[in-house]
Amino acid sequence: GAGVSQSPSNKVTEKGKDVELRCDPISGHTALYWYRQSLGQGLEFLIYFQGNSAPDKSGLPSDRFSAERTGGSVSTLTIQRTQQEDSAVYLCASSLGQGARETQYFGPGTRLLVL
């Protein structure tokens, strides 16, 4: 596709359940970022991938959060034992991976609501 896609667009789950959020970056982009957008915290960085490796996991808020990337393309963000405070919009972005000057392109996000 032409842009970054994310699925599902909306997810409603019950507290304690696990959820998986998917990101398809722009073809050829080696860098992939996950951010979280919540009412109280604004936009926060979660994790960064270069290829399939995640050299920076510093933004993950707890050990309930994990992410992986396979084939240098699709990434999955998994939240285990969801809590109400996990409710937010999860945004994925990708870039060519050639340096800080480049633009990060964002997907439309996944809106997660934990009941």
Place this chain on the structure above:
Amino acid sequence: AQSVTQLDSQVPVFEEAPVELRCNYSSSVSVYLFWYVQYPNQGLQLLLKYLSGSTLVKGINGFEAEFNKSQTSFHLRKPSVHISDTAEYFCAVRRAGYGGSQGNLIFGKGTKLSVKP
């Protein structure tokens, strides 16, 4: 560490009026500066960015921003707004010279621009 402050959470303005959305940043190292726009239920779209060179940067949809190093500001301006400019605008910084792990964006809390007829 870097931080970004957007001084106004909401800015109401009438159509065809000028607008300025304010952004100040704090950093001990050189940074690149970005403005993104988010329309309802959509992802973020890059409006413009400052990397180096001329401090006046022009972006899409008639927006421009001026980098002021002494005041650590990067205010966004448009001389005449349209109803379609109604959206949330985010200022962001990124540590200069690094990609990858130090290349994540640090965002302000956003400014909601509401253009009224």
